[in-house]
Amino acid sequence: MLWFVGAGINGYRGLSLAAVEVLKKCDTIYVERFTSLLSDSDIRGIESVAGGGNTKAVHVQRWFVEDGREILEAAKTKNVALVTYGDPLIATTHSELRARAARNSIETQVLHGASGISAIMGESGLHIYKFGRTVTMMSEPKSAISVYNTVFDNLLAGAHTLILTEYRRDDDNDNNKKGLFFLDPCQAIRMLLDVERDQRYGIFSEETFVVVASRVGSDDQRLVSGRVKSLAGVGFGEGPHSIIITGALHFTEEDALAALTVNLDSPSPDNTRAVRRMSAQMVERYAPKAKEAVQQMRNILRQDGGGSNSSGEGKNNKGMFEVLDNAEYYISDAERFLSQGRHELAVLSIGYAEGLIDALRFQKGINPWNP
Template sequence: MLWFVGLGISGFKSIPNEAIDVLSKADMVYLEQFTSPISKSDLTKIKKATKGEFRPAKRWLVEDGNEILENAKKKKVVLLSYGDPYIATTHIELRERAIKEKIKTHSIHASSSLTSMIGECGLHFYKVGRIATIMSEMKSLTTPYYVIYKNVIEGNHTVLLLEFNQDKDFFLDPKDALNGLLETEKGQRRKVISSSTFAIVASRIGFKDQEIVSGKISSLKKRDFGKPPHTVIIPGRLHFTESDALKVLGECIDEPFDNATKTRKISAQMIEKYVPMVREALEEVEPYYKDQKEYQVILENAELYVRDAEKFLEDGQDEVAILSIGYADGLVDALRLAKGLDPKM
C-alpha cells in the first residue's frame, strides 16, 4: 500500500489528523524535501510521529521510484511531502506507476502554498494563468519570460516558483529572479518586463513570519526578503478589489497598477513595425513600374495585403495578419529584385 500525504504549509502543526494516524501505523515513511525545505524542528516532530522506518527521500529516489514501489508491494508505505502531495507532477507519475503495478494507493490532501498565497495576497484565484519556474541559469529564463507575456496579454497573473536545490541548500533570491527577467527583456525586447513592472514577492506563506511585499521591480530590488521559501507573482489585470486587498493584506510599496496595459501582443508589435517598412518600399518601387500596366495588379495586391494585415489584426486574427504582411513583403521584394534593387529594407 502506498499513501501520498500532504504536510500542509505550516510545518508539522498543519498535518491533518488523519495523516498522523497513518504515520503511526506505517512500516516506512519517506519524506521528500526537494519541493520545499522543512525545518529541523518539524523534521524531529515528524520522526517522533513515525513508528516505522523513517527515511528522507532525495529527488532522484522519488523520480526513480523503484525502491518506494517495491516496498509498497509488501508494506504500508507513506510518501510525505510539503503542501499537497499532487502539486508535484513527480508524485502523480509515481501514483500512476503504483496503480499499474497493482499497488493500492490512498491520498491525504492538505493546503498548498500555491493556492494559499493567492488568497493571502488578495488576488482572484481564477485569474492565475500558467505557472513557471525561474532557475539561476540565465538562458533558462526565456520560457518564464514568454509565460508572463502570454498570461499578461490575457490579463492573468503569473506565479513564478524559484529554484530550490536541496543538496546545495540553495534557494534563488527573489532579487536575482527579477534581475534575470530584466536581463532577458534586453535580449527579447518584447516590452514584457521593465523596472516599472508591478510585482509581488510572497515569502514563507503559512508560517508566523510570512511576508507579502508588492511594488515596482525597481522598489523590490532594494528589499531583503529574509529566509526562503519565496515566490514571485507578476499580476496581469488587477480588479479594484485585488488592488485594495494588496494594500491591506501586505506591504504595498507602490500603488498597484495593471501590467496588462503596458504589454502588447507580439503580432501587434510586428505589424506596427513592418507595415510602414513595406509601405515605404512599395512607394519606392512604384515609379519603376508606372508605365508597365502588366505589373499594376501586383502593386495593387501588395497594397491590399498591407490593408488586410491591419484589418485582420484589428479583428483579432493575428496569424492571418502576419501572413498578409508577409505576402505583401514578398511581392514587394520580387518587384525590387526584378529591377535589380536590393530587397532588404
C-alpha cells in the same frame, strides 16, 4: 499500499488527523523535501505523531523518488507512506510515481494537504481565477527566458503570473543537513530585467509591479508589493520565496494588496497596458514599410515606361502594376485583420504583401536594401 501524504504548509503540524492515523499504521515512512522545505525538526515531529519513534521517517532525495523502485517494491507487501510538503500531487514526480504504482497493481491512496501555491495566491489577496500559467525560476540564466515568455503570454490575457523560485537542499551521504539554497527575489528580478534588455517585448521594467511572498505558512511570513525600482533595496530574508507579476487588477485586488501586503506603491500600476502581441508589433512595424516599398516600386516602373502600352516592356510593367495592386490589398487586409484581433491572418497577409514586393524587386534587378 502506498499512501501519498501531504503535510501542508505548516510543517508536520499541518498534517491532518486522517494523515496521522495513516502514519501510525505504516511500516515505512519516506519524507521528501526537494519540492520545498521540511526541516529536521519536522521529520522528528512526523516520527513522533507516527508512534513515538517506533517508525523512523526516512529522508529521501529527488533521485530516489524519481527512480521509485524501492518505494514500489516495499509497497507491494507493506504499508508505505511518502510524505511531501504541501499537496502531494502538485509535483509531477509524485503523480508519475502514483501512475507507476497503479500499473503495477499497487493500491494507492492520497491524503491531500494545503497547497503552497493556492496559499500564496490567497495570502496576496489576488483572485485565484485570474492567474495564468505558473512557472519556476531557476538560477541558470536560460531559465529566465522561459519565465519571461510565460509572463508575456499571461499578461496578454490580463492574467497574473506566479513564479516559484528555486529551492535546493544539499545533503551529504549521511542525510545530515549540509546547506540550503533559496534564489533571492532581487536576483530573479535582475535576471528578468536582463532578458527584457535582450528581448525588448516591453513587459518588464523598473516600473513593473510585483508581489514577493516569503516563507508563506511560517510564523514569519511576509508579503511585499511594489514597483521593481521600489523593491531594489528590500531584504527578503531566508526563503522560500515566490514572485507574482500582476496582470489587470480588479479594484478589490487593489484594496487587498494595500491591506494584506507591505505595499510600497499604491495605487498599483496595470502591467498589461504596455503589452502588445508580437504579431501586432510586427504588422504595425512592417505595414508602413510595405506601403513605402509599393510606392517606391510604382515610381520605378513609371520611370521605366510602365505607364505606356506602346512597347512590350510597357505591357510587362502593366502586369507588374497589377501585382503591386494585390500587394496593397494584402496590406489593407493585414491592418483590417489586426483591428479585428485576428493576429495570425494579419501576419500572413503582411507576409504575402512583402513576398509580392520582393518578387518584383528581384525581377527588376533592384537591391531591396538599396533600391
